[in-house]
Amino acid sequence: MLSRVRMHEGVASSAPEGPFDGATCLLTLHFLSDEERIATLHEIRRRLRSGAPLLTFHHTASEGSDRLTWFQRYARYAADPEVVPAQIMRNAASMSSRLPTRSPREEEAFLQGAGLSDVGLFYAALTFRGWVAYA
Helix, strand or coil: CCHCCCCCCCCCCCCCCCCCCEEEEECHHCCCCEEEEEHHHHHHHHCCCCCCEEEEECCCCCCCHHHHHHHHHHHHCCCCCCCCCCHHHHHHHHHHHHHHCCHHHHHHHCEEEEEEEEEEEEEEEEEEEEEEEEE
């Protein structure tokens, strides 16, 4: 089975043309502007064979709630016990203000807009969500 797997690291537009049987985009989309996110998802979709899955996993904003509160919860969970609480709160504030996270509804719209279908949530914990969608 491993002989059938190849890892391609880098930006989607520089990946081989494919078609590929599947793709992952891990801990990436939450760093991208809307325009970069749309372009990345289109490039990935273009390289997938029909019916192939794409799995994404990244920070997502919670709908109808305070972004900062959710990032504070995440930061407290992820912090080393030796880190002082004030630093944890600074980390959370930085993430909340700097990461262009989107709501679950917007995430689904980005995936569908790239030509992917059957979009579904497969993982959710604090600010992290994992999505699966098919070419």
